[in-house]
Amino acid sequence: MKNTPLPLMDLHRHLDGNIRPKTIWQLAQKNNISLPVSTLEDFIPYVQIQNQEADLMAFLKKLDWGVAVLSSLDDVKQIAYENVEDAFNAGLHYAELRFSPYYMAMNHKLNVQDVVGAIIDGINLGLKDFKIKIKLIGILSRTFGVEKCQLELDALLAFKNNITAIDLAGDEYNFSGSLFVEHFKQVQEAGLHITVHAGEAGGVQSMYQAIDELKATRIGHGVACASDEALMDYMLEKNIAIESCITSNYQTGTIDSIKNHPIKTFLNKGLKVCLNTDDPAVQGIEIKHEFKIAQSIVGLDDNDILTLKQNAFDVCFLSKDEKKDLLNSL
Numbered sequence: 001m002k003n004t005p006l007p008l009m010d011l012h013r014h015l016d017g018n019i020r021p022k023t024i025w026q027l028a029q030k031n032n033i034s035l036p037v038s039t040l041e042d043f044i045p046y047v048q049i050q051n052q053e054a055d056l057m058a059f060l061k062k063l064d065w066g067v068a069v070l071s072s073l074d075d076v077k078q079i080a081y082e083n084v085e086d087a088f089n090a091g092l093h094y095a096e097l098r099f100s101p102y103y104m105a106m107n108h109k110l111n112v113q114d115v116v117g118a119i120i121d122g123i124n125l126g127l128k129d130f131k132i133k134i135k136l137i138g139i140l141s142r143t144f145g146v147e148k149c150q151l152e153l154d155a156l157l158a159f160k161n162n163i164t165a166i167d168l169a170g171d172e173y174n175f176s177g178s179l180f181v182e183h184f185k186q187v188q189e190a191g192l193h194i195t196v197h198a199g200e201a202g203g204v205q206s207m208y209q210a211i212d213e214l215k216a217t218r219i220g221h222g223v224a225c226a227s228d229e230a231l232m233d234y235m236l237e238k239n240i241a242i243e244s245c246i247t248s249n250y251q252t253g254t255i256d257s258i259k260n261h262p263i264k265t266f267l268n269k270g271l272k273v274c275l276n277t278d279d280p281a282v283q284g285i286e287i288k289h290e291f292k293i294a295q296s297i298v299g300l301d302d303n304d305i306l307t308l309k310q311n312a313f314d315v316c317f318l319s320k321d322e323k324k325d326l327l328n329s330l
């Protein structure tokens with residue numbers, strides 16, 4: 001594998017957190033949805049983080065306008081297509097795009113299963129125009145409770161050949177992962193991969209729960225384990241990966257400064273950590289920016305950067321053959 005260039009990957013990237021402000025603006029005009037301000041420029045602060053939010057839930061509020069303007073399946077298809085274009089333009093060779101179908105459907109009472117179908121259609125259209133590999137991850141939004149998550153899961157499993165993994169995201173603080181054990185049993189039975197947002201707004205217990213009860217093999221963020229040697233040892237032993245998102249963790253107030261991001265701790269520990277964006281359009285960042293600040297602010301060296309890329313390649317949800325194909329296509 002040495003000397004072969006490694007693909008640029010983003011494994012933690014929310015499709016519904018990457019709706020272009022300009023598209024939100026245009027869809028609002030088209031769909032007669034009134035916005036709080038009269039120019040696109042003034043609208044940006046409503047849909048993009050300016051510096052740092054009070055907490056995770058304040059951060060997530062910035063995603064709400066993006067889904068509020070999706071009044072038809074064509075709108076959903078359009079933003080899925082644009083997500084492929086954006087990922088390609090960011091220089092990515094491979095991206096795992098995740099989305100919560102109920103969150104995207106709820107404002108205009110779209111059929112949740114149809115939304116999943118529209119996303120898949122939009123992605124496939126994008127893949128005809130842009131040379132990039134994409135896999136989809138379905139999200140259960142814990143914020144909406146147990147029943148809505150079952151609705152999301154049913155809709156996603158109806159397309160299980162097009163969905164590679166299931167994630168649990170949203171309000172980690174108020175909705176413990178223990179509420180969703182039954183959901184993730186169904187995910188295992190369906191043979192899909194599991195990644196869970198944990199240790200972001202919640203503590204180490206939430207991470208243990210995601211690993212032991214939800215059977216996650218990858219943890220989104222996992223910031224909480226940085227101060228817990230026993231948990232990091234446990235993750236090493238169980239080969240659990242961490243999807244780090246540096247700017248996001250600062251913007252949600254999970255870490256107090258970018259400089260203090262624990263990604264270095266994870267690397268030193270030998271954990272399979274990779275670097276990702278989270279919600280590029282909402283955050284006003286892209287993957288190359290994250291690699292840049294990982295070096296210039298967090299202080300990672302070239303070797304660390306290579307390890308992050310190798311880890312992403314190792315823990316991504318591509319099959320062995322797909323990995324081989326991807327390497328050959330570079």
Ligand SMILES: [Zn+2]
Pocket residue numbers: 012014169197220278
């Ligand atoms: Zn996320």
